Amino acid sequence: DTGVSQDPRHKITKRGQNVTFRCDPISEHNRLYWYRQTLGQGPEFLTYFQNEAQLEKSRLLSDRFSAERPKGSFSTLEIQRTEQGDSAMYLCASSLGGRVGHNPSEAFFGQGTRLTVV
Amino acid sequence: ELKVEQNPLFLSMQEGKNYTIYCNYSTTSDRLYWYRQDPGKSLESLFVLLSNGAVKQEGRLMASLDTKARLSTLHITAAVHDLSATYFCAVDIVPGTYKYIFGTGTRLKVLA
Numbered sequence: 473d474t475g476v477s478q479d480p481r482h483k484i485t486k487r488g489q490n491v492t493f494r495c496d497p498i499s500e501h502n503r504l505y506w507y508r509q510t511l512g513q514g515p516e517f518l519t520y521f522q523n524e525a526q527l528e529k530s531r532l533l534s535d536r537f538s539a540e541r542p543k544g545s546f547s548t549l550e551i552q553r554t555e556q557g558d559s560a561m562y563l564c565a566s567s568l569g570g571r572v573g574h575n576p577s578e579a580f581f582g583q584g585t586r587l588t589v590v
Numbered sequence: 591e592l593k594v595e596q597n598p599l600f601l602s603m604q605e606g607k608n609y610t611i612y613c614n615y616s617t618t619s620d621r622l623y624w625y626r627q628d629p630g631k632s633l634e635s636l637f638v639l640l641s642n643g644a645v646k647q648e649g650r651l652m653a654s655l656d657t658k659a660r661l662s663t664l665h666i667t668a669a670v671h672d673l674s675a676t677y678f679c680a681v682d683i684v685p686g687t688y689k690y691i692f693g694t695g696t697r698l699k700v701l702a
Contacts, residue, residue: 505688514594514678514692515633528689563632567688578623579688581633 497566
């Protein structure tokens, strides 16, 4: 499977615990995005990387959230001291972009990690 | 603030009927994306509309884009049960970046 891969698919955690999610993008994609989707809503942009550089963070990303993409390949999203309001589906997407002569198309999404904070 | 609004939010229709989902957005973007999402699943790309007047068709779905009106439509022809899903439109926050603002979604249920 050469699509965007996310792990784990489901995570249940107690309030106050830390959790970490992983995303493996499509191998040749240099851009990686994190989105959050709560029940009945559309996904909301959280942050994105070009290679290993984190280029933008949404104001939705509180201090408890941190994302990394250390080698410009896979990325991790960590939530510290989880709260019940963090319960959501966390979606990762990847795309090509920012390259001279590149004809952009779209972002491709992974299956998501569903987080439940109890 | 960039807003993307869809209507209707919920749509229940009989098999064989036609219907249109509307997506209005508040920025001057010339790119718009349509995605499908099944319950508990991720987003499946349906259409990428890259310019004013773009029209794309796949099976029973046809999408169009009017950048002057800031409006995209997703037309369903002769609906079948398999089309039951939630449909989202999305616009780049900054064109070409794929930092999307998604619409509210339209939950479609096709009744046999």
